Amino acid sequence: MLLFRSEAHVERWVRQWQLPRGAVLSPQQAWRLAEAWYGPDRRPAEWRRRTVDETEAVLAELGLTGPYWSLRRSPGDS
């Protein structure tokens, strides 16, 4: 995940590298996602990675829904 000066710079970058355009978040959305994702202390023995359902719930709480943010692969995905 990279920071760009603007959406125009994202467009130029994906064209240059012939990549599909991904998802664009504001820095504020990315900060909220970072807080939710990395907030829990990973040192305690009881810590564990979130399940797919739990992860999708974290994303959904931040408004990140739809196929791009789904952790489940579609049958047609290669």
Place this chain on the structure above:
Amino acid sequence: MDAPASADIDARLRYHVYETTLQRGSPPSVAELRHATGLSIEVVRAGLARLAAGRVLVLQPQSGEILMANPFSAVPTAFVVETPSYATFGNCIWDALGILAMLRAPGRIRTACGCCGEAMDVVVTNGELAAAAGVVHFAVPASRWWEDIVFT
């Protein structure tokens, strides 16, 4: 005495990895983990491999040393995170923010536009984004983040 179960070893290693990383900003080496845990090199390496298989850590492909104790990077990246205690590296802009979130500390991320290289800073103070311009681009759909985590 019975040998500790794999889950117990992995929990001990995870504790030491994150305790060290949070204290100084860089993950411990295999040798440091051996010293800290009293486990043999072989047991440490096997534990790190299990943690990597479980997507808790990412290891360097040749040496087997830690590459990522997410959100921290063990190697220099384009995402420098300046905290009150040290400067360190995030794996990407999300992880750079994640370091300040994990530390619950103010700080400044020094990076550059992924397209043109113009310098860009992001500042966090009092648990809030104090200064940030631009947009964050996720190039890989969530279901594929771990297919090539170094690219992601």
